[in-house]
Amino acid sequence: MSALRYLIIFLSLTFAVSADQAQSGFKYGERPTNSVFDPTGILTVKEADEIATPLVEILKNEEIDVIVVVLPEIGTAPPLHVARGFAEKWSQTEINAVVLHIPGQEDSPWIFPGKVMSSTLPPDVMRQSLEEAESRARAEPSEFSKIKAASIEAADVMRFWKGSEVIRDEVKISRQLQARLIFEQRDRLIKLSLGIGAAALIPLIFGAVFFFVRIKSSGAKRFPDLRVTHRLGAPYSGGNNAVSGS
């Protein structure tokens, strides 16, 4: 029985790979529902909504995920790394981008596309169109308008590239790969579970067989019935000579 207990514990631990694993440990916590993360408070609620509304629509209708992140500072970390961190933890689709803005910084905001884009498109082509989009956004007079412009530019760029055949194929392949990975993982898990299950079953089966054999062999035994012949005029026993002395 202990083997079965270990199997149950193992399976529950294995399947309890946290759904929050992707977000556990991220210092900025969970993704905000409206795709705009502004801990600086530089945007008013109305301004944040104005930026977020089209982004939510694009996400819903076109599966393009643009996340806007406004941070007070990023220290010495390259903006690309910071943006990638947000993309890895928060992005919900394959076609995604992070608009990263540090208020007061001259070369901000930045637009960083997700892995599918950046690994598929030629780097110089991608950089050129992004730089153009970024510079248009940076030219805006206010922080709000800069962020809004950058988010629109990012969505437009994503939309444009998404339409391209290269990206379409890449997304398709990526999805196929992902699905295969999931299946393989599940397959491995199932095989492992079956293996452990079988290993646990073997002693159980042996135990059951042994128990059954013991039970069968431990039952009452009956001798065949006999016709009785009497001797020496004795009704029940003819006597014998089984004696042992001390």
Next chain:
Amino acid sequence: MSEIREFSPKRFAIASVTCPSCQIRIERDTKWCEACGFTGSKSMDMFGENPPPLLPILDVVDLWTPKEQKKIASAVKAFGKRFPQIKWRICAVMLGAEVSLPVFGFWLMNVCPLNTGETEEDREWTVLLLVDGKTGNTSVTTGYRAEVWLSDENWVPALAEASSAMRQGDTLQAVTNFLKTAKASFEKAWKRSQAQLKQEAAS
């Protein structure tokens, strides 16, 4: 109702029968011993006509304490689970060397009245273990249905166990060891009987 087939004892018996008085070989249906003239009525002349009831544990000489008798009863019960047909009677007496244990056992088995609830068939399946507290001798007397499966020689190992314990003064162990060894002997006898039945069925 299906009929239970009854076999002739000769089919399964592994030894011939002997006179309890003179140990000469006799026929299974003889009315008296041709060598010494022994019959059942002679045993009544020797020991009387009023024996005690043949109880499962008959200890007329206080050989065992009540606690020991319980242990003996428990061992008998365990034996009965395996071989329910065999009915044990364990009897402690003080007879002395001049009295023949086999004849005394023959007398007890045939002259003691049936107990309440005991049938003739039960008595025929009875095995009586006699323990003589005076001499330390032990003997086994078997009913007609029980005698077929073990010969006198087959009983020797079990009786030797009992005697060995009696020599050491352990009267309880004498019985429990005896029963343990007897059970092993009956296991072999049972397997033998099943093999014979299978052989018969095959032919």
